């Protein structure tokens with residue numbers, strides 16, 4: 449278990465102090481996939497670097513399996529870091545070494561015999577789906593393949609924790625999906641705790657069990673992904689869950705005063721029953737979708753839509769009543785009435 453206790457990090461700069469992290473309290477359970485999400489500058493990288501003490505906290509403590517990391521001697525810390533490995537957005541592979549030798553590198557540092565290291569490296573190449581790339585060099589690989597090699601290297605020392613710092617941010621959506629699937633498989637198969645640092649809600653959505661939202665160096669919300677999606681309490685969470693939410697509302701002045709425009713919020717309604725289509729099929733009422741920012745999370749729908757209802761008041765009322773009667777749906781009139 450990783451316990452981050454009252455952790456603060458201040459960088460002293462010539463022109464003043466930067467408070468990158470302020471009084472962070474987080475508990476990351478063993479075997480979980482835990483997301484830490486925030487906008488650029490929120491403090492994500494600083495936090496992840498504090499977890500493995502690449503950065504020393506100014507205050508507070510990082511306790512991993514009962515050991516306060518900041519109390520370890522440099523030698524003990526080096527030893528401990530083999531349990532907490534990391535992958536990065538830019539892969540950080542050694543370009544002059546083959547893939548096999550890249551994966552062997554941390555084992556060399558740990559004093560593992562060459563033959564044993566190579567055997568393990570080949571097993572890891574198999575695990576990440578690149579058994580034929582042992583002798584290839586990083587420059588000969590695609591981004592997704594480079595990240596697979598980086599994952600194999602990170603697993604070489606049998607870590608307990610894998611820290612992923614924007615590990616898929618340089619990859620296209622399909623490759624991102626493939627890498628996230630691999631990380632999820634590794635988490636399941638090996639029971640490794642995974643900490644995912646990202647600015648993309650879609651990444652959290654796809655693999656994380658729990659998430660902490662970081663904003664301005666402070667954890668503003670934390671909990672199960674599903675709960676945060678269902679009920680984002682802070683502006684920072686709402687920005688991440690529905691980045692376009694409300695943007696269409698700013699254009700409302702362009703509608704006629706008798707237009708009926710409603711904001712429909714989905715709070716865990718069934719994604720299997722598309723609302724606009726079922727309104728048309730069951731009631732014969734057609735509405736226009738002005739904007740939509742919804743997500744399907746394990747078959748449940750979250751987010752909001754801006755809908756223009758028919759001009760006919762009776763039909764508009766019927767449409768609103770129909771939508772209100774659905775589970776997990778709230779309807780709010782934004783013009784008309």
Ligand SMILES: Nc1ncnc2c1ncn2[C@@H]1O[C@H](COP(=O)(O)OP(=O)(O)OP(=O)(O)O)[C@@H](O)[C@H]1O
Pocket residue numbers: 459461466467468486487488489490491492493494495647
């Ligand atoms: N070594 C450093 N020296 C001074 N200030 C720093 C240092 N590292 C980070 N900061 C500052 O701390 C704050 C948080 O930065 P950090 O890189 O952790 O954010 P982030 O959420 O990872 O952002 P991004 O997604 O853009 O990488 C920023 O204001 C940044 O300028």
